[in-house]
Amino acid sequence: MSAQAAPGQDRAPAPDASASGRTSGGLRAALAATTTRGRSFLAAGIAAVICSYVLGQSDLLRVGLLLAALPLVCALVLHRTRYRVAGSRRLSPARVPAGSESRVHLRLDNVSRLPTGLLMLQDRVPYVLGPRPRFVLDRVEPTGRREVSYRVRSDLRGRYPLGPLQLRLTDPFGMCELTRSFSAYDTLTVVPRTEALAPVRLAGETTGFGDGRHRALALAGEDDVLPREYRHGDDLRRVHWRSTAKYGELMVRREEQPQRAGCTVLLDTRADGYYGAGPDSAFEWAVSGAASAALHMLERGFSVRLLTDTGDSVPGPDALGGAQQSPESADAAGLMLDTLAVIDHSDGEDIAAAYDVLRSGHEGLLVAFLGELDDESAATVARMRQRTTAAVAFVMDGAAWAQDAEPSATDDHVRMLREAGxxxxxxxxxxxxxxLWRQAEQHSSRIQGTKAGA
Incomplete structure (x- = not known):
C-alpha cells in the first residue's frame, strides 16, 4: 500500500491530533474514562484508607494511597499524552455484488516525533456487514505506520457507510482508556447480483452497431458533403478542397457517426406487485434480472436506459438516440448498478408513468421485469409494444411466489401480452x-416463423 492517500480514500487526522492530543472535557473526561480495573483499584484504595483510619494501621494507609493513586496517575499521564496520528481507509473494491466480499485496508501513521503506547483501532460498520473490527497495535515508532485489514460482506444490496475510524488509547496497566474519532468515512456499495446471459437473437432486434445503423452525412455525392473546420490531428486525406476554397480556411469531411441501437430495461417497482422480502424474494429477482439484462445489452453495444414504473430513467430521458448522447458503457453500467443498489418499492398502483415516457418516442428493444399485473396494468403494458421494435417481458407469478394454492391471473396476462406482440x-x-432468457429466444423464433408462414 502506497504512502499516499488514493482518491476517495478516508484519510483524516483525528480532531485532537493537531495539537495536544487531548479529548474534549480535559482531565474530567480522562477520569471518566477509567476502566473497570481502574475503578476497582480506586475503590479498593479508598476502602483501605478508611479501614486504616478505623483500625489505626499506618501500613494499610500507605497501601490504600498507592491503590488510589495508581489509576489517577494513569489518567493524568494519558490525558497529557500528545500523540499525533493520521488514519486512512481503502476499499478493495468499493462496489461489490450482493453476497461477495470486500476487503477494507486501514493504515495508521504516527506523524509525531514520539512513539505511541498501546493503541486499539476500531472501525464502525453497519451490523449487516458483520461484527465491528478491532485491532490492538503495539508501540508505533516515530513517523512509523501500521497496516491492518478486514473483510465485509452483505447479502442485502445497498449503500453502507464505513467509519468514522476510532482510536482507543490505554495506559500500560489498563487503568484508563480514551477514545478518539476521526472525521471521514467511506461508502461501500453493494449492487445486485448479476448473471451472464447468452447472446440470443430476439424478434425485431438489431445489433448494437449492425447493418443499417450508420448515419452517413454525405450520401448524395460530393456536393452534399457537410464539412467542418480542420482540427489538429485530422488526416490530411480528408481535406475537402472545394469547401476550403469557398470558406477560405482548411475544411475536412465529417466522419460517419454511428447510431447505436437502443434498449430500454423497464423495472416494475410497485409494492403491490411483489410478495415477500429478503434476498430470495420476487422483487430482488426482478432487480437482479434488470441489472443482468442491462449489463448484457451494454456489452453487446446497445445504448441502454433503465426505466422504472414511476417514469424515472437512468442515465436520463435523452440517453437513447445516438452515440453523441450515450455515455460510455462502463460509466452507464456503474450508474445503473448504483441506482439498482438502493432502489426500493414505489407507492404507485399502475405503470402509466412509464408508458408516458415510452410513448414520447420510438424505442428499440424493450426488456421488462414486471411484478404481478392486474387487468389495467396488463393493458397498459400491452400498449407499450406499439412503440418498440421488439419487446420481452418477465412477469412474476404472484401465486407461486406467495405459495398460494389459489391460481392467479398471471397466465391470462401473459397471454394478453403475447397477443399484443x-x-x-x-x-x-x-x-x-x-x-428464461433462452426460452425468450425460442418463443421469439416461433413468432418469426409464424409471421413468415403467414
Whole structure:
C-alpha cells in the first residue's frame, strides 16, 4: 500500500491530533474514562484508607494511597499524552455484488516525533456487514505506520457507510482508556447480483452497431458533403478542397457517426406487485434480472436506459438516440448498478408513468421485469409494444411466489401480452434468468416463423 492517500480514500487526522492530543472535557473526561480495573483499584484504595483510619494501621494507609493513586496517575499521564496520528481507509473494491466480499485496508501513521503506547483501532460498520473490527497495535515508532485489514460482506444490496475510524488509547496497566474519532468515512456499495446471459437473437432486434445503423452525412455525392473546420490531428486525406476554397480556411469531411441501437430495461417497482422480502424474494429477482439484462445489452453495444414504473430513467430521458448522447458503457453500467443498489418499492398502483415516457418516442428493444399485473396494468403494458421494435417481458407469478394454492391471473396476462406482440414469460421461484432468457429466444423464433408462414 502506497504512502499516499488514493482518491476517495478516508484519510483524516483525528480532531485532537493537531495539537495536544487531548479529548474534549480535559482531565474530567480522562477520569471518566477509567476502566473497570481502574475503578476497582480506586475503590479498593479508598476502602483501605478508611479501614486504616478505623483500625489505626499506618501500613494499610500507605497501601490504600498507592491503590488510589495508581489509576489517577494513569489518567493524568494519558490525558497529557500528545500523540499525533493520521488514519486512512481503502476499499478493495468499493462496489461489490450482493453476497461477495470486500476487503477494507486501514493504515495508521504516527506523524509525531514520539512513539505511541498501546493503541486499539476500531472501525464502525453497519451490523449487516458483520461484527465491528478491532485491532490492538503495539508501540508505533516515530513517523512509523501500521497496516491492518478486514473483510465485509452483505447479502442485502445497498449503500453502507464505513467509519468514522476510532482510536482507543490505554495506559500500560489498563487503568484508563480514551477514545478518539476521526472525521471521514467511506461508502461501500453493494449492487445486485448479476448473471451472464447468452447472446440470443430476439424478434425485431438489431445489433448494437449492425447493418443499417450508420448515419452517413454525405450520401448524395460530393456536393452534399457537410464539412467542418480542420482540427489538429485530422488526416490530411480528408481535406475537402472545394469547401476550403469557398470558406477560405482548411475544411475536412465529417466522419460517419454511428447510431447505436437502443434498449430500454423497464423495472416494475410497485409494492403491490411483489410478495415477500429478503434476498430470495420476487422483487430482488426482478432487480437482479434488470441489472443482468442491462449489463448484457451494454456489452453487446446497445445504448441502454433503465426505466422504472414511476417514469424515472437512468442515465436520463435523452440517453437513447445516438452515440453523441450515450455515455460510455462502463460509466452507464456503474450508474445503473448504483441506482439498482438502493432502489426500493414505489407507492404507485399502475405503470402509466412509464408508458408516458415510452410513448414520447420510438424505442428499440424493450426488456421488462414486471411484478404481478392486474387487468389495467396488463393493458397498459400491452400498449407499450406499439412503440418498440421488439419487446420481452418477465412477469412474476404472484401465486407461486406467495405459495398460494389459489391460481392467479398471471397466465391470462401473459397471454394478453403475447397477443399484443410481446415475448412474455411467467416467472416462478427457482427459475434462473439465463434459462428464461433462452426460452425468450425460442418463443421469439416461433413468432418469426409464424409471421413468415403467414
Amino acid at each position: 410481446w415475448t412474455a414469460l411467467p416467472v416462478r421461484p427457482g427459475q434462473p434468468l439465463p434459462d
